[in-house]
Amino acid sequence: MSTRDYRIYDHPIIDFRRGRKITFYFEDKVIEAYEGESILAALYAVGIRIFSWSPKLSRPRGAFCMIGKCSSCLATVDGIPNKRICIEPVREGIRVYRQKGLPETPNVKQIEELDTVEVETDLLVIGGGPAGLQAALTASKLGLNVVIVNDHYKLGGQLVKQTHRFFGARQFNGGMRGFKIAEMLEEKIRKQNNIKVYTQALAYGYFKGGIVGVAVRGPKPVNLLVKPKAIVAATGASEKGLTFENNDLPGVMGAGGAQTLMNEYGVLPGEKALIIGSGNVGLIIAYQLMQAGAKVQAIAEILPKIGGWFVHAAKIRRYGVKILTRHTITKAIGETHVEKAVLQMVDENFRPVPGTEKEFDVDLVLLSVGLTPDTRFFSQAGAVMKWIPELGGLTPIRTRYLETSVEGLYIAGDAAGIEEATTAFIEGEIAGLSAAIKLGVDKKEAYERREKLLDYLWNEYRMSPVVERSRIGKLKATVSEEEMEKIRRGL
Amino acid sequence: MGFKETGVITPRELEEKGLLPPKERLEKGPVVIIECPEEIPCNICVDACPFNAIIMDKIYEIPRVQWDKCTGCGTCVPQCPGLAIFVVDLSKPDKALLTLPYEFKPEPTKGAEVDLLDREGRVVGKGKIVNARVYDKTWAVTVEIPRDKWLEVRGIWIPRK
Ligand code: SF4
Ligand code: SF4
Ligand code: FES
Numbered sequence: 153m154s155t156r157d158y159r160i161y162d163h164p165i166i167d168f169r170r171g172r173k174i175t176f177y178f179e180d181k182v183i184e185a186y187e188g189e190s191i192l193a194a195l196y197a198v199g200i201r202i203f204s205w206s207p208k209l210s211r212p213r214g215a216f217c218m219i220g221k222c223s224s225c226l227a228t229v230d231g232i233p234n235k236r237i238c239i240e241p242v243r244e245g246i247r248v249y250r251q252k253g254l255p256e257t258p259n260v261k262q263i264e265e266l267d268t269v270e271v272e273t274d275l276l277v278i279g280g281g282p283a284g285l286q287a288a289l290t291a292s293k294l295g296l297n298v299v300i301v302n303d304h305y306k307l308g309g310q311l312v313k314q315t316h317r318f319f320g321a322r323q324f325n326g327g328m329r330g331f332k333i334a335e336m337l338e339e340k341i342r343k344q345n346n347i348k349v350y351t352q353a354l355a356y357g358y359f360k361g362g363i364v365g366v367a368v369r370g371p372k373p374v375n376l377l378v379k380p381k382a383i384v385a386a387t388g389a390s391e392k393g394l395t396f397e398n399n400d401l402p403g404v405m406g407a408g409g410a411q412t413l414m415n416e417y418g419v420l421p422g423e424k425a426l427i428i429g430s431g432n433v434g435l436i437i438a439y440q441l442m443q444a445g446a447k448v449q450a451i452a453e454i455l456p457k458i459g460g461w462f463v464h465a466a467k468i469r470r471y472g473v474k475i476l477t478r479h480t481i482t483k484a485i486g487e488t489h490v491e492k493a494v495l496q497m498v499d500e501n502f503r504p505v506p507g508t509e510k511e512f513d514v515d516l517v518l519l520s521v522g523l524t525p526d527t528r529f530f531s532q533a534g535a536v537m538k539w540i541p542e543l544g545g546l547t548p549i550r551t552r553y554l555e556t557s558v559e560g561l562y563i564a565g566d567a568a569g570i571e572e573a574t575t576a577f578i579e580g581e582i583a584g585l586s587a588a589i590k591l592g593v594d595k596k597e598a599y600e601r602r603e604k605l606l607d608y609l610w611n612e613y614r615m616s617p618v619v620e621r622s623r624i625g626k627l628k629a630t631v632s633e634e635e636m637e638k639i640r641r642g643l
Numbered sequence: 644m645g646f647k648e649t650g651v652i653t654p655r656e657l658e659e660k661g662l663l664p665p666k667e668r669l670e671k672g673p674v675v676i677i678e679c680p681e682e683i684p685c686n687i688c689v690d691a692c693p694f695n696a697i698i699m700d701k702i703y704e705i706p707r708v709q710w711d712k713c714t715g716c717g718t719c720v721p722q723c724p725g726l727a728i729f730v731v732d733l734s735k736p737d738k739a740l741l742t743l744p745y746e747f748k749p750e751p752t753k754g755a756e757v758d759l760l761d762r763e764g765r766v767v768g769k770g771k772i773v774n775a776r777v778y779d780k781t782w783a784v785t786v787e788i789p790r791d792k793w794l795e796v797r798g799i800w801i802p803r804k
Contacts, residue, residue, distance in 0.1 A: 162748050163748070164746050164747050164748045164750075164780060165746060165780045316724060317687075317722075317724035317779075317781075318724060319683060319684065319685035319687065319724045319725070320684055320685055320687075320702070321685075321686060321702055322687065322690050326685065326686075326687050326724070327687045327690075327691075327722060327724065329779070329780075442747070443746060443747060443748075445748075445803070456648065457647045457648055458647055458648065458649075458650055461681060461683050461725070462646055462647065462650070462652070462679075462680060462681045463678075463679055463681070463683070463724075463725025463726070463727045464725065465646075465650030466646075466650055466651065466652065466678065466725075466726075466727065466762065466797075467725070467726050468650070469649070469650040469651050469762060469763055469764060470760055470761075470762055470763075470764055470797055470798040471760065471764050471798060471800070472760070472763065472764025472765070473764070475649075475650050477648060572684075574684070612701055612702055612703075613684050613702060613703075615701070615703060616682055616683060616684040616702070616703030617682050617703070618681060618682060618683050618684070618703075619684060
């Protein structure tokens with residue numbers, strides 16, 4: 153274990169406001185941390201890179217997604233196994249042990265019976281990212297009672313790690329830095345007294361009669377049975393992986409995972425990085441790594457063209473970062489952590505060309521090879537799904553008002569197909585308005601606003617050639633009201 | 644190879660797309676150069692300009708500058724999310740002034756000597772900071788640079804101590 157502190161103290165954009173200093177135990181050693189950090193971030197900050205070992209081959213597992221979606225960080229916390237320590241806040245005196253393979257059954261004496269509480273509400277919003285928060289605000293302003301459940305202990309979803317100013321129009325928060333938007337939205341939410349927020353709250357199932365089970369963890373754990381009149385599920389997305397030798401070595405991380413460590417917790421994910429994929433996420437993370445003081449050796453792009461927007465590429469090229477098109481990663485090298493990585497050129501069929509290997513000294517390989525909608529809730533609820541490559545994978549079909557085939561269940565944001573933050577705000581608002589209208593809010597402004605948003609979304613924003621792919625995808629996912637009726641009746 | 648393959652826009656591509664101000668306008672005093680050649684859905688610069696010098700009909704159009712309306716005030720420089728806006732002043736005979744966005748540590752200070760970078764990050768000379776203003780953590784830095792490098796320099800680097 154190194155004694156170096158990987159926390160970032162001097163950053164051009166973010167002033168890291170760290171909480172009170174506390175201590176906890178990691179495999180019986182005392183670790184210092186700051187309140188507000190996740191357990192994983194606190195461990196990473198003192199140089200720990202392995203958080204569990206795989207069940208089958210005992211391979212070391214590092215941090216990957218950092219948002220509770222990949223399971224590479226399962227640890228035993230205060231006797232309770234299978235805790236995802238990337239979304240578990242540090243607390244004074246807790247005892248954390250890494251898991252080697254499958255854990256022992258927990259000591260039942262340590263687990264208290266949970267109370268089950270029934271909650272009735274007009275609208276249940278699942279997910280506290282841009283789409284969910286916007287939906288909740290919209291509905292609450294129209295007089296609906298709203299319950300938000302969010303699996304992370306902070307609100308804001310992926311906004312909290314976006315340090316760059318957003319593009320788009322000012323009316324949809326363009327020009328503001330992502331984390332500032334998250335702060336602003338959270339403040340607005342807290343002001344609405346008809347919104348109840350549950351954090352560390354996982355919507356685990358959709359039951360008969362439209363009841364949603366929610367496991368609320370944290371200091372006051374409770375089993376909620378929410379009975380809403382309508383639901384907006386904005387469950388977001390998860391990062392895709394990539395197949396290559398040693399792709400599971402600690403140090404191989406999702407680009408979004410590195411953003412979380414670096415920008416949410418102020419912990420440097422590595423010192424020398426290689427980025428795989430030149431979409432906007434890959435380009436932006438390269439710039440952010442440099443801002444945090446790390447070196448970016450290169451960005452590899454398998455296609456002949458840069459994937460993301462030119463302005464993002466120009467930003468990093470200006471500081472000398474190379475973008476190697478027609479290149480992919482074929483190997484990571486290292487025993488317990490990435491020490492080197494190999495890039496290779498690819499032919500027209502994306503096969504690596506022998507003899508073109510280039511070796512890089514890196515301790516970080518960041519994958520930004522796309523996102524896939526997180527639609528587990530919709531599948532379980534029985535929504536009719538469709539595989540749409542342009543949207544990143546499987547996603548529910550929906551009407552233009554964003555209602556799925558499960559009546560009263562609306563969708564918005566990346567779960568509805570990977571797009572931009574602007575469209576997440578807009579879809580969130582449309583879903584909120586639609587739910588309100590369905591529940592009988594009969595205001596002319598609500599209808600008018602919804603039409604205006606739909607018009608802007610489809611006839612202006614999505615007409616930009618650089619977002620064509622997602623527009624095509626969203627078209628494929630959208631069906632008419634009549635068609636949806638037929639699908640619902642099984643015709 | 645074009646800018647979509649390289650991440651670098653050449654003066655020729657800028658010229659062809661009509662993104663460079665006319666020579667006479669450049670020599671009159673500070674004027675904006677917007678290196679945003681792609682139809683991305685963004686119009687922050689249009690709203691940022693107090694003189695309505697930047698126009699766009701649809702949000703994804705390429706920003707167009709009315710050169711006679713632009714005063715070179717630099718308000719738009721630190722507000723562009725793409726960090727794609729620069730102001731060039733060629734009115735002095737022996738030097739050029741370039742205003743560019745900067746978001747690294749250490750903070751730029753007046754009088755500091757900096758490395759001048761081209762669009763590929765190569766050091767192409769030294770410059771001196773003559774003005775530095777900050778807007779929501781993004782600096783708009785004005786540097787004095789060799790006159791013949793006004794179309795080449797697009798970045799500065801202040802080494803960390
Ligand atoms: S430099 Fe000033 S006047 Fe010119 S486009 Fe920018 S904001 Fe407008
Ligand atoms: S604000 Fe910047 S990125 Fe947006 S359109 Fe204007 S120049 Fe392009
Ligand atoms: S679930 Fe914790 S790193 Fe992915």
